[in-house]
Amino acid sequence: MPKVRFATAWLGGCSGCHMSFLDLDEKLIELADKIELVYSPIADAKEFPENVDVTLVEGAVANIDNLKLAKEIRKRSRLVVSFGDCAVTGNVPSLRNKLGVDDVLTAVYHEGPGRHPTGGDEIMPQLLPKVLPLHQVIHVDAFLPGCPPDPDRIWAAVNALLAGEPLVLEPEMRTFG
Amino acid sequence: MSVVTLTINDELVSAQEGQTLLSVLQERGIEVPTLCHLDGLSERGGCRLCMVEMEGSGRLQAACVTQVQEGMVVSTHSERLVKYRRMILELLFSERNHVCAVCVMNGHCELQWEAAKIGMDHVRYEYLNPDLPMDASHERFVVDHNRCILCTRCVRVCDEIEGAHVWDVMGRGVNSRTIVDLNQPWGTSQSCTSCGKCVQVCPTGALFSKGATVAEMEKQHNFLRWILDGREKKIWSYENGK
Numbered sequence: 369m370p371k372v373r374f375a376t377a378w379l380g381g382c383s384g385c386h387m388s389f390l391d392l393d394e395k396l397i398e399l400a401d402k403i404e405l406v407y408s409p410i411a412d413a414k415e416f417p418e419n420v421d422v423t424l425v426e427g428a429v430a431n432i433d434n435l436k437l438a439k440e441i442r443k444r445s446r447l448v449v450s451f452g453d454c455a456v457t458g459n460v461p462s463l464r465n466k467l468g469v470d471d472v473l474t475a476v477y478h479e480g481p482g483r484h485p486t487g488g489d490e491i492m493p494q495l496l497p498k499v500l501p502l503h504q505v506i507h508v509d510a511f512l513p514g515c516p517p518d519p520d521r522i523w524a525a526v527n528a529l530l531a532g533e534p535l536v537l538e539p540e541m542r543t544f545g
Numbered sequence: 546m547s548v549v550t551l552t553i554n555d556e557l558v559s560a561q562e563g564q565t566l567l568s569v570l571q572e573r574g575i576e577v578p579t580l581c582h583l584d585g586l587s588e589r590g591g592c593r594l595c596m597v598e599m600e601g602s603g604r605l606q607a608a609c610v611t612q613v614q615e616g617m618v619v620s621t622h623s624e625r626l627v628k629y630r631r632m633i634l635e636l637l638f639s640e641r642n643h644v645c646a647v648c649v650m651n652g653h654c655e656l657q658w659e660a661a662k663i664g665m666d667h668v669r670y671e672y673l674n675p676d677l678p679m680d681a682s683h684e685r686f687v688v689d690h691n692r693c694i695l696c697t698r699c700v701r702v703c704d705e706i707e708g709a710h711v712w713d714v715m716g717r718g719v720n721s722r723t724i725v726d727l728n729q730p731w732g733t734s735q736s737c738t739s740c741g742k743c744v745q746v747c748p749t750g751a752l753f754s755k756g757a758t759v760a761e762m763e764k765q766h767n768f769l770r771w772i773l774d775g776r777e778k779k780i781w782s783y784e785n786g787k
Contacts (some may be wrong), residue, residue, distance in 0.1 A: 453646055456667050457638075460646060465674035498674070503667055511666035515646035536664075543661040545645025545652065545760075 372530055373421045374403035376410075376451070377441055379434040380461045380499060381427030385452035386410065388516035389424075395523055402530055416440045422529050424451035424512070428461045429500045433493035442506040447529060453515040453544055455502040460515075462499040469495050510535035513544050551617035560613045567595055567608040570621060577621055578630055578659045580748055581696040582609045585769035587705060589697055594630055594659065597621050605629070627663065634660045639670040640719065641677060642691040648750040649762040655748035656694060673719075680725075682732030685755055686744050688723070693751035695721055699743035706772060711737045723751075742768070 378386060386409060392399065406420055407413045416437065423445040429435055442448055453459040464472050472495070502508055512525045512535070521541045528535045547562045553575065560569045565588065570577055580592040590610035597608050600618035605626070620626070637643070637656065645651050677690040697714060700723065704710040711734055715724045725731045744752040745764045753762045774780040 450667065457644075458672060459644055462672065462674065463642070463644060463647075465672070466642070466676040501667065501672075503669075504671070508667075513666055537666075539658075539661045539664075542664070542666050543645070543652075543657055545648065545654075545657060 371404040372402060373406050373417075373419060375405070375407035375416070375420045375423040375441075375445065377407065377416070377423060377425045377427075377437060378409045379425060379427030379438065379455065379502070380430030381452065381454040382460075383409065383426070384516040385424075385426040385454075385514075388452075388514075388519055389522055391519045392523060393519070395519075399526065416444055418444050420445040422447045422449065424449045425455050425502055426451045428454040428458045429496065429502060429505045430461050431493040431495050435496065435505060438502060438506050447509045448502075448506065449510045449512055449525070449529065449535070450502045450508045451512050452517055453513055455508075456511050456513050457544060458499050458501045462501075465498045469497055512537075513542055515545050549613050549615045549617075551613055551615070551619065553619045554621055562613070564613050565609055566597065566606075566611045566613055566617075566619065569613055570595075570608055575621055577608060578663065579609065580655060580659065580694060581698065583698050583702075583746055583766060583769070585706070585766070585773050586698060586701045586746070589701070592694070592696055593633055596626060596629065598623055598626060631663050631665050634663060634665050635668045635670055637694050638665075638668050639672045641673070641675060641693065643749070644691075647759055648692060649753045649757045649759060650692070650750035650764075651760040653760070653763045654750060657749075675719075680731050681755065682730035683734075683737070683739070683755070684732065685739060686731070686741065687753055687755050688725075688731060689751055689753070690722060691751075692749045693723055694749060695723065696748060697723075698746040698748065699723060699752060702742045702746045702769070706769065707738060707740050707742050709736050709738055709740075712743060 376386065405411050406417045423441050425441060425448060429438055450456045454461055512521060514521055521537060524537060524541060525535050548559050549562050550557060550559050558569065558573065567582060578594040580594055581589045582595065588609040590607040593607055595608040596605040598620040599606055643656065645657050648654065679687060679689045681687045695714065700712040700714060703712045711725055712723055715722050715728055726734045726736055744754060745768065746766060750762060
């Protein structure tokens with residue numbers, strides 16, 4: 369059987385979901401037999417490849433780089449999964465939404481120590497006016513809530529996805545937070 | 546008291562006249578979600594989660610404020626009802642800033658749990674992200690309007706059980722806020738007895754004990770039963786395990 373072309377991506381989040389993914393521990397060996405990891409923060413791939421079967425996306429859409437990658441992921445993946453609360457709800461990154469971009473940049477950089485990045489100068493990607501959950505930007509096929517989703521949830525979800533089954537988790541396994 | 550017979554989900558059921566439909570459902574183990582309802586407080590019919598379908602009526606009725614009637618034909622879990630309940634929960638989440646991951650009630654919150662139970666794995670509506678204050682002026686408690694769902698349990702427990710009526714609601718629609726006395730900082734209230742009943746009945750992290758951080762707040766409602774059993778039935782002590 370050909371291996372499933374599997375990817376994970378990291379948008380506006382803390383990488384905690386990826387840490388939790390690594391906490392699959394010895395199950396990762398089992399997973400490695402079934403998948404080919406074609407793109408991930410923990411793999412050496414610069415470009416998001418074509419013809420990906422399943423992509424787990426961690427993080428909210430907070431800046432123009434996130435937005436660009438999200439659209440690329442959608443175009444090149446058969447199944448896109450919102451992986452963790454930031455992708456599902458906006459979560460902690462979206463706490464800035466009530467403040468407005470200028471006020472955030474002023475508080476963090478202009479009034480902070482050192483030189484401030486201006487955004488739009490190709491060094492720091494420009495922030496979007498509001499941090500958005502992934503499904504408000506692209507179509508998302510399945511949702512895996514949790515901050516982070518614990519390894520049991522990830523394992524249940526990955527197994528369902530690899531088997532081509534719909535992702536339906538038990539209530540205890542689909543709480544936010 | 547006379548007995549009435551009604552049909553719930555195609556099953557004949559008898560109930561006492563004057564009973565609410567919700568109490569009959571609960572007696573029979575038919576679980577409908579609730580948020581504003583709390584055993585021991587008056588009913589409000591505000592959250593609309595316990596809505597049911599009733600034959601002969603196009604309108605949905607909140608089971609908590611509907612009295613049983615002879616011949617009533619009720620359906621509690623139709624596709625339409627489940628769809629509307631999920632919509633209500635999504636709207637609650639989108640209206641204020643319910644960020645479970647950084648909430649004092651994470652893991653113990655009734656709103657969080659109702660959402661998980663009904664299968665709300667994401668919110669389809671745009672988040673409003675309103676700029677709402679917190680009031681930490683009280684010596685022992687904090688109110689965080691970001692988490693409030695306006696269930697008014699705090700208003701009712703303070704009025705009906707404690708008898709102080711510190712809490713009320715100001716404004717209309719999306720601008721509604723719970724307020725203390727004449728809309729003043731909680732710490733300056735002269736009517737508040739600092740009993741903490743409002744904190745204990747609050748289903749979310751809107752009211753919490755000062756010093757609690759993420760996931761540390763747990764609430765218990767048993768005191769309501771103890772107080773009411775004492776007042777109404779003169780029961781002042783309980784056997785072990787009761």
